[in-house]
Amino acid sequence: MLMECLAEYQRQYGKVPSWEVIYQLVLDKCAAIGQDSRPAYEYFKKLQALPANDTDYVLDRVIAFCKHRALINAVKTVARQLKNGETVGSEIIPMFEEATHIGENIEDLGYIFHHSVDAVIDKIISPEFGVRTGFPQLDNIWKTGWAPGWLIALLAPPKRYKTTVALNIALNIVGPSVGGNVFYYACEISGEQAVLKGFYNITGFNEDIMFDSPEKFKQDVKKSIEQKIVGNLVIKHFPIGTASVGGQIRAHTRMLVKQLGITPHLIVIDYADTVNSSTKTGDDKAYIVQANVYKEAIAVGSEFGAAALLPDRLTAEAAEQKVPVKRVFQGAFAKGGIVDGAIVLCQTPTEYQKNIFRTFVYVNRHGPAFQYFQGSVDPASSKIDFGDSIPYNPDEEAEKPRYSSNRKNGGVPEDLTNDGAT
Numbered sequence: 001m002l003m004e005c006l007a008e009y010q011r012q013y014g015k016v017p018s019w020e021v022i023y024q025l026v027l028d029k030c031a032a033i034g035q036d037s038r039p040a041y042e043y044f045k046k047l048q049a050l051p052a053n054d055t056d057y058v059l060d061r062v063i064a065f066c067k068h069r070a071l072i073n074a075v076k077t078v079a080r081q082l083k084n085g086e087t088v089g090s091e092i093i094p095m096f097e098e099a100t101h102i103g104e105n106i107e108d109l110g111y112i113f114h115h116s117v118d119a120v121i122d123k124i125i126s127p128e129f130g131v132r133t134g135f136p137q138l139d140n141i142w143k144t145g146w147a148p149g150w151l152i153a154l155l156a157p158p159k160r161y162k163t164t165v166a167l168n169i170a171l172n173i174v175g176p177s178v179g180g181n182v183f184y185y186a187c188e189i190s191g192e193q194a195v196l197k198g199f200y201n202i203t204g205f206n207e208d209i210m211f212d213s214p215e216k217f218k219q220d221v222k223k224s225i226e227q228k229i230v231g232n233l234v235i236k237h238f239p240i241g242t243a244s245v246g247g248q249i250r251a252h253t254r255m256l257v258k259q260l261g262i263t264p265h266l267i268v269i270d271y272a273d274t275v276n277s278s279t280k281t282g283d284d285k286a287y288i289v290q291a292n293v294y295k296e297a298i299a300v301g302s303e304f305g306a307a308a309l310l311p312d313r314l315t316a317e318a319a320e321q322k323v324p325v326k327r328v329f330q331g332a333f334a335k336g337g338i339v340d341g342a343i344v345l346c347q348t349p350t351e352y353q354k355n356i357f358r359t360f361v362y363v364n365r366h367g368p369a370f371q372y373f374q375g376s377v378d379p380a381s382s383k384i385d386f387g388d389s390i391p392y393n394p395d396e397e398a399e400k401p402r403y404s405s406n407r408k409n410g411g412v413p414e415d416l417t418n419d420g421a422t
Helices: 002-013 019-033 038-049 055-083 090-100 117-125 162-173 191-203 207-212 214-228 245-260 286-303 326-332 349-353
Strands: 151-156 182-186 233-237 266-270 307-313 341-346 356-364 372-378 383-389
Touching: 002 019, 002 038, 019 038, 055 090, 151 162, 151 286, 162 182, 162 191, 162 266, 162 307, 162 383, 182 191, 182 245, 191 207, 191 214, 191 233, 207 214, 233 245, 245 266, 245 286, 266 286, 286 307, 349 356, 356 383
Parallel strands: 151 307, 151 341, 182 233, 182 266, 266 307
Antiparallel strands: 341 356, 356 372, 372 383
């Protein structure tokens, strides 16, 4: 009766009643049903006298009791079907799943501001809060790494090392400096190609060595894995355009968690243009579809307690500037308000020829942005180095690469004598 009164009051007024109001509600309920109010009064007085500092223990006991009863009911259902000679179908699975999930909605009530000082600060500053990348250039920006539910976009024009950088970050996270787990969805290149790039990276060898001495290459890979890999890297390929983030990728992630017993710290979806959204909006505009892909990546990361890294395509005009121009990125990257971080890989045509690339942190929702680095890439071994910090002067005039009028091969820069160094 008391719980009915509390629930009705909560629904009507949106708050918890005071002791006086609770007592009046119980008296009114007793009068309405013609029940003696003295037992209710005695119960109410005992309840009011109880200390309220054991709520966590009581809540845990109640949840454990409810789970236990729900599991017993599920087992009884199976036993009854077996006794009657019935086939136990897949419909029994949700009963067990629901039983194990009882209490989850109670456990996450949110933060009460004036009671949350220690809990929030200790959580945020804990080294276990987010996943660090193992690259000091990035880890100095995000002090405890990328937090669960964050979405980091990695932006570059086509064939400008998005996959290579994403794989380097994944390998660092499963390496000894971080020791995390990564689920990598390769949707542009095959799973075998992605795995081989990882082998080249950890050994420092290229495909020529693999073809010349395959058995020795295998042994070198195994030895390097023993020395350099401590976490779990799972690479799964979906052909271009066949998987949706909220559908197949989410389902596969759930299957990995259940069957392998590991939880990801980072989920890489490589890359945005190669996957679909499972959300049907009735609007096929490209930017709306892409925004839904971003939203679903955030949702999947949040569900599994992982950060999400989403490489995405950027126009050459935006990334080939000698100095990054924010307004160009804003036009080319309309989804910037959705992500927690956006990292742009910049290369002039000459820098591309010399395997030089610059990294520009364009978006950082949780701290300062516009950090700027110049590093290098080794395409043969799929290794990258973010390099050193370089000055970023947004007022400096940025020059567009000049193209010849012959566009048969996509245009050729007229002047490749300047190395494009900042």
